[in-house]
Amino acid sequence: MVEVNDLSKSYGAVNAVRDLSFSVNRGELYGIIGPDGAGKTTLFRILTTLLLADRGTARIAGLDVVRDYRRIRQLIGYMPGKFSLYQDLTVEENLQFFASVFNTTIEENYYLVEDIYKQIEPFRNRLAGKLSGGMKQKLALSCALIHKPKVLFLDEPTTGVDPVSRKEFWGMLLKLKQQDITILVSTPYMDEAKLCDRIALMQGGRFLEVDTPQHIIDHYPETLWSVRAKEMHRLLGDLRSFPGTKTSFSFGETYHITLGKSSSPESLQRYLEERGHRNVSIQPISPSVEDCFMLLSK
Amino acid sequence: MKQFQSFVLKEFKQIFRDRRTSLILLVLPIVEVLLLGYAITTELNNAAIAVFDPSKDAETRQISERFQASRYFTVVRELTDAQEINDVFQNGDINMVLVFPERFSEKLRNGEGADIQFFIDGTDPNQASMLNGYASGILASFQAEQAELFRQPYQIRTETRMLYNPQGESAYNFVPGVMGLVLMLICAMMTSVAIVREKETGTMEVLLASPMKPAQIILSKMAPYFVISVTNLITILLIATFIMDVPIRGSLFWLSVVSLCFVFVALALGLLISTIVDTQMAALLVSGIGLMMPVMIFSGLIFPLESMPWGLRWISDFIPARWYISAVRKIMIEGVGVEYFAKELGIIILMAVFLMAVAWKKFKIRLS
Numbered sequence: 001m002v003e004v005n006d007l008s009k010s011y012g013a014v015n016a017v018r019d020l021s022f023s024v025n026r027g028e029l030y031g032i033i034g035p036d037g038a039g040k041t042t043l044f045r046i047l048t049t050l051l052l053a054d055r056g057t058a059r060i061a062g063l064d065v066v067r068d069y070r071r072i073r074q075l076i077g078y079m080p081g082k083f084s085l086y087q088d089l090t091v092e093e094n095l096q097f098f099a100s101v102f103n104t105t106i107e108e109n110y111y112l113v114e115d116i117y118k119q120i121e122p123f124r125n126r127l128a129g130k131l132s133g134g135m136k137q138k139l140a141l142s143c144a145l146i147h148k149p150k151v152l153f154l155d156e157p158t159t160g161v162d163p164v165s166r167k168e169f170w171g172m173l174l175k176l177k178q179q180d181i182t183i184l185v186s187t188p189y190m191d192e193a194k195l196c197d198r199i200a201l202m203q204g205g206r207f208l209e210v211d212t213p214q215h216i217i218d219h220y221p222e223t224l225w226s227v228r229a230k231e232m233h234r235l236l237g238d239l240r241s242f243p244g245t246k247t248s249f250s251f252g253e254t255y256h257i258t259l260g261k262s263s264s265p266e267s268l269q270r271y272l273e274e275r276g277h278r279n280v281s282i283q284p285i286s287p288s289v290e291d292c293f294m295l296l297s298k
Numbered sequence: 299m300k301q302f303q304s305f306v307l308k309e310f311k312q313i314f315r316d317r318r319t320s321l322i323l324l325v326l327p328i329v330e331v332l333l334l335g336y337a338i339t340t341e342l343n344n345a346a347i348a349v350f351d352p353s354k355d356a357e358t359r360q361i362s363e364r365f366q367a368s369r370y371f372t373v374v375r376e377l378t379d380a381q382e383i384n385d386v387f388q389n390g391d392i393n394m395v396l397v398f399p400e401r402f403s404e405k406l407r408n409g410e411g412a413d414i415q416f417f418i419d420g421t422d423p424n425q426a427s428m429l430n431g432y433a434s435g436i437l438a439s440f441q442a443e444q445a446e447l448f449r450q451p452y453q454i455r456t457e458t459r460m461l462y463n464p465q466g467e468s469a470y471n472f473v474p475g476v477m478g479l480v481l482m483l484i485c486a487m488m489t490s491v492a493i494v495r496e497k498e499t500g501t502m503e504v505l506l507a508s509p510m511k512p513a514q515i516i517l518s519k520m521a522p523y524f525v526i527s528v529t530n531l532i533t534i535l536l537i538a539t540f541i542m543d544v545p546i547r548g549s550l551f552w553l554s555v556v557s558l559c560f561v562f563v564a565l566a567l568g569l570l571i572s573t574i575v576d577t578q579m580a581a582l583l584v585s586g587i588g589l590m591m592p593v594m595i596f597s598g599l600i601f602p603l604e605s606m607p608w609g610l611r612w613i614s615d616f617i618p619a620r621w622y623i624s625a626v627r628k629i630m631i632e633g634v635g636v637e638y639f640a641k642e643l644g645i646i647i648l649m650a651v652f653l654m655a656v657a658w659k660k661f662k663i664r665l666s
Contacts (some may be wrong), residue, residue, distance in 0.1 A: 016480070029438070044663060045503075048507045049507065049664065050503060050507055050664050051664060051665055052664060069664075070509075073506075073507055073508060073509050074509045076507065078503070078504060078507040079504075080500050080503045080504065081500075082498075082499070082500040084499065084500040084501045084503055084504045085501070086312065086499075086501060087499070088311075088312050088315045089308065089311060093308070093311065096304070096502070097304055097305075097308050098508075099307070100300055100301055100304035100305075101301055101304075101505065101508045101509075101510050102508055102509060103300070103301065105508065114539075143504075144504075149349060180303070234379055280582045
């Protein structure tokens with residue numbers, strides 16, 4: 001459904017997208033995971049015909065993004081990073097407007113957005129600017145879906161949205177997939193990655209790896225340890241100064257580390273206790289997508 | 299068509315929901331006409347004058363009385379010494395001093411010729427020339443009467459007559475200028491801000507990625523402002539005719555034709571601005587400084603074009619409003635036929651076509 005070949009785009013000296021090649025299958029939920037500035041938005045804009053690439057080609061449903069931009073614009077749905085709603089129009093007016101822009105009506109494709117729109121329908125006479133982040137996001141998704149697009153591009157749809165709404169949102173994406181809509185979604189949140197069919201880990205305009213989330217996790221080459229102690233702040237410094245530590249990252253309330261071949265968790269425990277740390281706990285854990293990303297992006 | 303309709307509807311909703319915008323669009327033009335027509339009037343009433351009259355004979359007294367009786371002047375001081383003339387100007391409370399020679403009556407009768415001097419505060423040249431005009435008028439009518447009374451052969455009659463605007467009514471001058479200003483403001487500034495706002499809030503991104511053609515987006519953005527400008531035009535003309543007594547002497551049809559062509563020029567300018575700036579603030583600044591200022595300066599609204607150096611006058615030829623205002627003056631106040639303002643109309647149409655073409659070409663079908 002989406003074919004990208006050697007795509008490059010730079011802004012002056014900054015290479016936003018570098019020699020990207022990938023393809024997305026029909027009906028797939030494809031996640032592009034990466035931190036801010038990885039080039040996700042630039043990639044999305046090229047694919048939605050809004051930007052011209054410097055080099056390379058991209059095709060959506062067999063149509064070239066440069067030459068056939070008119071026809072592509074008929075069949076894609078796009079939700080940009082900022083929820084692009086009219087703040088001074090009501091919920092219903094927004095949906096109605098976007099429906100008419102795409103030459104359709106709310107009634108025609110209501111079944112598609114029903115699940116999502118039902119939740120904000122009680123507020124349909126409220127101005128979009130007065131909605132919460134989660135509701136804005138649902139409205140924006142409804143607006144992007146109302147014309148039943150073949151390919152849906154969602155650029156960081158969950159940024160700035162509360163955890164509950166984020167979860168609901170991903171639930172909706174999984175449902176949409178069953179409607180034969182191909183979805184490309186970008187996010188900086190690694191925990192959302194495991195819900196995608198395939199993910200691409202993106203940094204510095206390149207894909208570090210493309211695979212199913214499970215494969216990426218399975219291929220994690222090291223044993224990962226989760227370390228905690230009473231004085232977490234001092235612990236990080238000591239972990240880094242331990243000669244056997246290969247990598248160490250702060251991960252929520254713990255530190256995730258990998259150790260070199262010559263050292264063991266027991267020797268680390270001794271090392272930390274010699275330095276006065278108390279309640280030291282070192283547990284093996286299975287890596288998450290974020291751990292994989294950290295390792296790959298080193 | 300349905301796309302266009304709902305787009306225009308959406309645009310109107312946005313305009314009327316924002317109280318500030320609707321105020322600017324609908325009330326500002328009225329305020330501007332009334333303000334410029336009444337408050338900032340350039341007519342002079344009761345200018346303070348002083349009189350230095352060393353001869354104190356019947357004629358000089360009569361002349362002084364006539365000045366006093368005129369609604370343009372009030373004699374506030376009698377000077378006793380020629381030295382005082384400088385002082386009263388320095389105090390700043392006197393606009394003009396009337397100076398009679400000694401033995402005025404005698405000089406007048408024996409044909410020697412009597413001179414009256416007007417000392418006028420020239421810091422405001424427009425006002426000064428007006429004072430001069432009024433004063434000469436009073437003197438001329440006095441002379442005319444004297445001439446009939448005494449049948450003196452060598453009396454010089456001066457006559458200054460202001461064509462088309464004999465009373466120097468400033469509203470006559472301002473209404474065409476305000477029309478140019480308001481249309482420029484509404485069409486150019488508001489259109490550019492409305493388009494740039496879509497860029498700023500990111501909705502333009504969605505619109506561009508939609509099947510809507512750029513032409514449709516542009517036309518739907520312009521349509522509401524076109525309608526509003528026509529409304530404003532009608533309001534201004536109604537106020538001008540019924541409240542300010544400015545006549546529409548020429549054809550209403552041609553006035554509408556010229557105005558609509560000018561509206562297209564302004565809309566094209568607004569569109570052009572929106573293609574080069576990215577924020578509403580920048581759009582306001584560019585249209586404010588880039589359009590309003592030249593309109594104010596070069597349109598002859600404040601400074602007469604005739605008194606400008608040729609370089610500036612040359613620049614003014616490129617200001618659309620200058621041609622529009624000139625055409626409106628000819629139609630409304632002079633009431634002349636189309637052959638007299640065909641040049642202005644032609645230039646406005648050329649500008650409209652040219653600017654539309656440029657704006658159209660510059661409007662991007664993609665981001666950046």
